Amino acid sequence: MQKYISINDYWSWCFEEPPVSKEDLAQIFPLSKEYCAELWNHYISDKVSCLPLAYTEREHWFWNLKYLDYNYIDDFNNDITTNFIDLLHNNFLCSKDDMVIYFVNKFDAIETTFDVFLRNWMNFLYEDEHPILFCVSTGFAIMFSPDGGVYGGKRPSG
Numbered sequence: 401m402q403k404y405i406s407i408n409d410y411w412s413w414c415f416e417e418p419p420v421s422k423e424d425l426a427q428i429f430p431l432s433k434e435y436c437a438e439l440w441n442h443y444i445s446d447k448v449s450c451l452p453l454a455y456t457e458r459e460h461w462f463w464n465l466k467y468l469d470y471n472y473i474d475d476f477n478n479d480i481t482t483n484f485i486d487l488l489h490n491n492f493l494c495s496k497d498d499m500v501i502y503f504v505n506k507f508d509a510i511e512t513t514f515d516v517f518l519r520n521w522m523n524f525l526y527e528d529e530h531p532i533l534f535c536v537s538t539g540f541a542i543m544f545s546p547d548g549g550v551y552g553g554k555r556p557s558g
Contacts (some may be wrong), residue, residue, distance in 0.1 A: 401432070401434050401435055401436075402432045402434070402435065403429075403431065403432060404429045404430060404431060404433045404492045404511075405430050405432050407428060407430055407485065409411075409423060409430070410430035410510075411418050411490045413420060416453060418479070418520075418522060418523065420520050422556065423535060424516050424520055426459075426511060427512055427516045428511075428512045428516060429508055429510065429511040430509075430510050431501075431510065431511060433508075434461075434505040436503075436506065436507050436508065436509045437506050437507055439501060439503075439509065440503060440505075440506040440507075440509070440549060441506075441517055442535070443501070443503075443534050443555065444503060444506075444532060444534070446541075448450070448502050448517070449555050450544050454520075464553065465541065465543050465551035465552055465553040466552055467538075467549060467550075468487060468491055468550045468551060470483070470484075470487050470544075470550050471547070471548035471549060472484050472525070472544070472548050472550060472552070473498065473547070473548030474548075475510055476522060476525060476548075477555075479522070479539050481521065481522065485518050485521070487499060487540065487550065488518060491538055491542075491552050492514070492533070492535065492552060493535065493538045493540040493554070494513065494514045494535035494537070494538055494540055496513065496514050496518075497513055497514070497515065497517035498514050498535050498536070498538070499511060499512075499513060499514075499535075500512060500513065500514050500517055500533055500534060500536070501533075501536065502517065502531060502532075502533050502534075503531060503532045503533075503534060504526050504527045504529075504531045505529075505531075508527075510524070512533055514535065516532065528544055528545070528548075529545055529546055529547050530544065530546070531543070531544050532544075534555075536540055538554070539551070539554050539555040539557070540552070540554050540555070541553065541554070541555055
């Protein structure tokens with residue numbers, strides 16, 4: 401199974417504005433649909449393919465994530481990056497070199513490091529229908545809601 405696809409075959413326009421450095425682009429790996437589905441089933445849910453479909457499935461672990469009392473919409477619209485970065489530094493249990501997966505849905509995700517995500521978070525949040533940033537090493541997740549809400553917590557073991 402092919403794990404990654406070329407960034408040129410992905411939604412490359414989302415990395416054009418604001419510009420992403422060549423060094424960071426080299427560390428952004430869009431996942432193939434098959435590999436993404438495998439990881440989604442393992443880390444997120446084997447019952448739903450995207451979080452909006454899970455509204456009727458409130459037993460999923462991600463609906464127990466804690467609201468982090470921050471709304472990223474104003475900062476996003478005003479190109480203010482520091483508040484969001486501070487929020488994630490203080491609430492996301494992950495080190496800068498840890499691998500994270502930014503899941504848009506079961507078939508659409510990007511693998512990178514936490515540090516690269518932090519520097520380029522505005523480029524990742526082109527899609528805000530409940531994407532999840534998941535740290536593989538710690539099991540910690542951040543979910544972003546379309547209204548700008550940010551929710552965080554650890555995925556239960558098992």
